[in-house]
Amino acid sequence: MFLYEKKLEYPVNIRKKDLKMAKYLMSQYGGPDGELAASLRYMNQRYSMPDDKGRALLTDIACEELNHIEIIAAMIHQLVNGASIDELEKAGLGGHFVQHDHGLFPTDANGVPWTSAYIETTGDYIADIESDMAAEQRARATYEHLMDLTNDKDVLGPLSFLRQREVVHYQRFKELRNYYLEKKI
Amino acid sequence: MKNYGVNDYYNYMNNNYNQPLYNQQSFNNMNKVNSKLFDPYVGFISGNMFPDLYNAYKLSNPLEIEPMNEQAELLTSIDALCFACIDLNLYLDLYPEDKSAIELFNKYRVQKEKYEKEYERKYGPLFISSDALNTFPWAWDNSPWPWQNK
Numbered sequence: 073m074f075l076y077e078k079k080l081e082y083p084v085n086i087r088k089k090d091l092k093m094a095k096y097l098m099s100q101y102g103g104p105d106g107e108l109a110a111s112l113r114y115m116n117q118r119y120s121m122p123d124d125k126g127r128a129l130l131t132d133i134a135c136e137e138l139n140h141i142e143i144i145a146a147m148i149h150q151l152v153n154g155a156s157i158d159e160l161e162k163a164g165l166g167g168h169f170v171q172h173d174h175g176l177f178p179t180d181a182n183g184v185p186w187t188s189a190y191i192e193t194t195g196d197y198i199a200d201i202e203s204d205m206a207a208e209q210r211a212r213a214t215y216e217h218l219m220d221l222t223n224d225k226d227v228l229g230p231l232s233f234l235r236q237r238e239v240v241h242y243q244r245f246k247e248l249r250n251y252y253l254e255k256k257i
Numbered sequence: 258m259k260n261y262g263v264n265d266y267y268n269y270m271n272n273n274y275n276q277p278l279y280n281q282q283s284f285n286n287m288n289k290v291n292s293k294l295f296d297p298y299v300g301f302i303s304g305n306m307f308p309d310l311y312n313a314y315k316l317s318n319p320l321e322i323e324p325m326n327e328q329a330e331l332l333t334s335i336d337a338l339c340f341a342c343i344d345l346n347l348y349l350d351l352y353p354e355d356k357s358a359i360e361l362f363n364k365y366r367v368q369k370e371k372y373e374k375e376y377e378r379k380y381g382p383l384f385i386s387s388d389a390l391n392t393f394p395w396a397w398d399n400s401p402w403p404w405q406n407k
């Protein structure tokens with residue numbers, strides 16, 4: 073079960089409104105390599121893990137990705153807070169306004185809605201862990217693209233943190249994959 | 258000097274952030290996977306407790322947390338210890354027989370709980386299991402919620 077902790081894993085305090093950046097950040101909210109997809113991917117795959125190491129690691133990384141959904145959501149919320157309709161339209165968020173006003177809705181950066189097709193579950197633990205390694209690398213690359221698009225330190229801090237977590241998760245998945253291959257479980 | 262917070266955090270904030278990044282904590286790892294770890298605050302701002310795994314992009318140094326008040330300062334100390342526990346947790350899932358990592362995890366966990374209790378006493382509940390909920394009126398609703406600008 074899950075209980076809420078009333079804090080973020082990494083603080084978000086963005087002082088400057090930036091609607092274009094908010095639109096781009098949606099890639100990591102509801103995009104194919106975003107945090108929502110990552111969390112639910114590992115949460116679903118954990119049932120196929122062959123031992124306690126795998127069951128523990130996928131559960132714990134799935135939980136950390138839930139923290140990351142919340143960080144990205146807080147960033148988007150603060151970046152669009154108080155924006156006028158005109159400003160939203162100019163940033164390419166007119167369609168978002170029509171359907172969701174200033175609310176959050178999981179899409180990618182182009183407005184394509186999140187889909188469960190992003191959750192890669194085969195029931196084969198090696199196939200699943202290798203797809204997780206690739207997913208962490210894709211998310212790392214996406215965070216680098218997002219970091220390329222801003223110089224606001226309030227935005228770069230959380231993005232840099234989230235990118236580094238992809239580096240660590242990739243390493244842990246790789247270690248788990250190698251362990252299974254060597255042990256021939 | 259305020260006597261709450263992670264000790265190292267205040268050292269970095271006040272004295273020696275010129276060369277703090279690789280001031281690593283001794284970590285005698287039986288598995289020899291990593292011999293040294295960052296301290297909780299440096300690990301937290303880096304997003305990584307493991308210097309061997311650390312991989313920088315765009316920023317030459319991790320950005321500092323800049324707490325705007327005492328409440329945010331205390332929360333930063335909790336955040337740093339919480340992060341150290343999260344990262345050690347993932348490591349220990351794969352290396353459950355690394356005794357020194359278990360000891361370090363528990364050291365940070367106990368420190369974290371101490372600061373959490375202090376925070377909850379001063380500013381209200383972080384957890385739905387908190388003693389700080391024995392209040393009238395119900396204290397869980399009170400701002401700030403985590404996504405609100407401070």
